[in-house]
Amino acid sequence: MEQGESKFQQMIREDRSSRENGHWRGKFIDYLELVKKDSGLARLAHSRINEVILASGITDIHDLADPHIKRLFKDDSLNVYRFFADQFFGIEKVVAKIARFFHSASLKGEESRQVLYLMGPVGSGKSSLVEKLQRGLEESGTFYAIEGCPMSEEPLHLLPRHLRKEFEKMLGIKIEGDLCPVCRFMLKDQYGERYEEVPVVAKSFSKRNRVGIGVVPPVDPNNQDTSVLIGSEDISKLDKYSEGDPRVLDLNGALNVGNRGMVEFIEVFKNETEYLHAMITATQEKVIPAPGRHGMVYVDTVIVAHSNEAEWQKFKSDHTNEAILDRIVVVKVPYNLRLSEEAKIYRKILHNSDFRAHIAPHTLEIASMFAILSRLTPTPKCDLMTKLKLYNGEEVVEKGRTKKIDITELREDAKSEGMSGVSTRFIMKALDNALSDNIKGNCINPISVREALIARTKEEDLPDDARKQYLEFLQDALHKEYLEILEGEITKAFVYSYQEQAESLFQNYLDHAEAYVNKTKVKDPNTREELQPDEGFLKSIEEQIAIIGSAAEGFRQEVIAYLWASSRRGVKVSYQSYEPLKEAIEKKLMTSVRDISRIVTKARTRDEIQTGKYNVMVENLLANGYCENCVDVVLKYAANNLWKD
Ligand SMILES: Nc1ncnc2c1ncn2[C@@H]1O[C@H](COP(=O)(O)OP(=O)(O)OP(=O)(O)O)[C@@H](O)[C@H]1O
Numbered sequence: 001m002e003q004g005e006s007k008f009q010q011m012i013r014e015d016r017s018s019r020e021n022g023h024w025r026g027k028f029i030d031y032l033e034l035v036k037k038d039s040g041l042a043r044l045a046h047s048r049i050n051e052v053i054l055a056s057g058i059t060d061i062h063d064l065a066d067p068h069i070k071r072l073f074k075d076d077s078l079n080v081y082r083f084f085a086d087q088f089f090g091i092e093k094v095v096a097k098i099a100r101f102f103h104s105a106s107l108k109g110e111e112s113r114q115v116l117y118l119m120g121p122v123g124s125g126k127s128s129l130v131e132k133l134q135r136g137l138e139e140s141g142t143f144y145a146i147e148g149c150p151m152s153e154e155p156l157h158l159l160p161r162h163l164r165k166e167f168e169k170m171l172g173i174k175i176e177g178d179l180c181p182v183c184r185f186m187l188k189d190q191y192g193e194r195y196e197e198v199p200v201v202a203k204s205f206s207k208r209n210r211v212g213i214g215v216v217p218p219v220d221p222n223n224q225d226t227s228v229l230i231g232s233e234d235i236s237k238l239d240k241y242s243e244g245d246p247r248v249l250d251l252n253g254a255l256n257v258g259n260r261g262m263v264e265f266i267e268v269f270k271n272e273t274e275y276l277h278a279m280i281t282a283t284q285e286k287v288i289p290a291p292g293r294h295g296m297v298y299v300d301t302v303i304v305a306h307s308n309e310a311e312w313q314k315f316k317s318d319h320t321n322e323a324i325l326d327r328i329v330v331v332k333v334p335y336n337l338r339l340s341e342e343a344k345i346y347r348k349i350l351h352n353s354d355f356r357a358h359i360a361p362h363t364l365e366i367a368s369m370f371a372i373l374s375r376l377t378p379t380p381k382c383d384l385m386t387k388l389k390l391y392n393g394e395e396v397v398e399k400g401r402t403k404k405i406d407i408t409e410l411r412e413d414a415k416s417e418g419m420s421g422v423s424t425r426f427i428m429k430a431l432d433n434a435l436s437d438n439i440k441g442n443c444i445n446p447i448s449v450r451e452a453l454i455a456r457t458k459e460e461d462l463p464d465d466a467r468k469q470y471l472e473f474l475q476d477a478l479h480k481e482y483l484e485i486l487e488g489e490i491t492k493a494f495v496y497s498y499q500e501q502a503e504s505l506f507q508n509y510l511d512h513a514e515a516y517v518n519k520t521k522v523k524d525p526n527t528r529e530e531l532q533p534d535e536g537f538l539k540s541i542e543e544q545i546a547i548i549g550s551a552a553e554g555f556r557q558e559v560i561a562y563l564w565a566s567s568r569r570g571v572k573v574s575y576q577s578y579e580p581l582k583e584a585i586e587k588k589l590m591t592s593v594r595d596i597s598r599i600v601t602k603a604r605t606r607d608e609i610q611t612g613k614y615n616v617m618v619e620n621l622l623a624n625g626y627c628e629n630c631v632d633v634v635l636k637y638a639a640n641n642l643w644k645d
């Protein structure tokens with residue numbers, strides 16, 4: 001800190017000096033030296049964004065430490081782009097398609113002359129994906145442009161045609177594009193064609209300042225003035241200069257300012273076809289008309305458009321649009337359908353907002369379940385809740401066996417799944433409502449959120465059958481699901497050191513099942529006595545998941561084989577490794593405290609022992625993420641709704 005300087009002054013000074021370092025200014029001749037050292041400086045727009053995406057690195061989806069991934073993606077490898085990964089959840093395939101577009105376009109494939117079009121339902125993340133790319137550009141450091149050019153033009157355009165071959169060889173790059181009318185005039189008028197003296201500056205991309213990033217909002221169809229896209233002639237200057245004089249030009253349209261970077265078209269198909277032609281020419285031919293009589297102007301920009309499916313279908317059904325359709329790369333952006341990832345979306349949005357309330361365990365999970373159920377297509381192969389769990393990479397156990405349903409087939413049977421249903425915004429509004437109803441407790445929980453979702457569903461403008469279906473999810477499927485979760489939570493909170501007990505049951509089961517299968521004996525760890533495997537004990541676990549009689553033998557073999565295979569692969573096994581056994585062990589543990597749990601929780605008055613147990617249970621819940629407020633709510637709810645005889 002310099003003497004007498006406040007903390008604020010210091011920050012401002014340091015920021016300014018670091019920015020000034022980025023403010024390079026020189027002559028074109030100096031710029032040539034820079035490009036000679038680093039030809040990447042003269043990258044075209046697509047390649048620049050491709051670099052931005054790749055700079056954060058790529059991992060394979062199987063490298064993520066998530067056991068569900070293996071079940072969901074099998075052996076298919078899929079690139080996960082870190083650039084997007086911390087903000088976008090469950091749409092890895094969509095992101096990979098976008099990344100592939102930029103990769104091919106950076107190699108100047110056909111994609112570099114096509115519009116990237118994101119199509120999906122409301123709130124599926126289209127705008128956010130585009131914003132992320134824009135922010136990437138803004139943070140990508142500086143690029144070089146002819147000083148004063150309204151289009152931040154690439155300085156290499158100054159090189160006369162006849163010299164380009166030679167320069168290309170020396171610089172190791174390809175030079176494309178020609179000067180805009182404004183720079184052409186400036187070169188002649190101010191520099192007498194001495195292009196090597198033209199000043200060049202370093203600039204930063206900025207959406208707000210309209211540098212390298214242009215945005216085209218949906219325009220009033222009755223007033224489709226192309227000046228929004230390509231700028232206009234300044235009428236006030238027309239009496240000073242003649243009509244053909246470039247000094248009357250205001251090249252401030254979105255396609256002008258988006259030169260070098262990106263132009264975003266929001267709700268693109270709301271625009272008239274004429275309008276879209278300017279967009280298409282800009283990508284296909286890389287030129288746009290200059291306003292008035294100034295010919296065509298070269299542009300180098302990535303065009304990204306987005307809209308919902310209805311608009312796309314309408315546009316597509318009109319045959320006169322064929323030429324445009326042929327020049328669009330469509331990337332579908334459906335809703336995420338993975339439960340674990342959906343909850344992350346809301347956590348992210350809440351984190352970015354001023355929302356600072358407590359969120360009870362399973363709250364976002366219940367809201368996410370509702371969102372996903374509403375998006376799933378029914379199948380004869382299983383009920384929707386099972387489908388939801390399978391899509392989440394969970395194993396669904398039925399009659400002691402893991403359900404064998406192929407996820408790939410499920411997905412193939414429902415091609416347009418994820419393109420409709422409840423949007424992220426719908427859920428967010430319900431979360432907000434749940435909080436405003438409990439400002440005092442400053443906490444939201446699954447119960448208040450489910451109520452808020454029901455209220456919203458009743459209020460919202462929805463087709464009748466959708467409303468009926470949503471209410472069924474909320475009042476039936478989700479109600480049951482939550483009660484099951486809650487019963488588990490409370491009961492577990494009654495079991496003294498749950499994890500340890502579960503592990504020890506698991507180890508015991510393995511020892512005895514292994515001995516049983518191999519027809520050997522079990523060694524008592526304390527007395528080192530050789531004992532017969534305890535079938536009674538094995539049965540007491542198995543019957544929890546309805547494995548009885550002759551089914552037991554097969555089950556034991558499966559468990560041993562599964563765990564053998566896991567440990568051979570070097571996977572550490574625990575009671576959670578084999579889903580059916582995990583379920584059996586949990587049930588067994590919970591059965592042991594079910595009665596006491598029911599009695600103590602429901603009791604209106606408790607004796608001393610019961611009070612002690614109750615308090616320990618509450619302590620455990622608090623340690624597991626409940627707050628004083630929601631622990632009360634869920635326990636009352638349990639007392640009224642659980643263990644109905
Ligand atoms: N898969 C996802 N991962 C992370 N965040 C998501 C995802 N899907 C949606 N969101 C979040 O949901 C919110 C709404 O998304 P966004 O505004 O980008 O949607 P949109 O597709 O542009 O919707 P619209 O068609 O209504 O304009 C944003 O906060 C966004 O970050």
Ligand SMILES: [Mg+2]
Nearest residue numbers: 123126127128
């Ligand atoms: Mg949007």
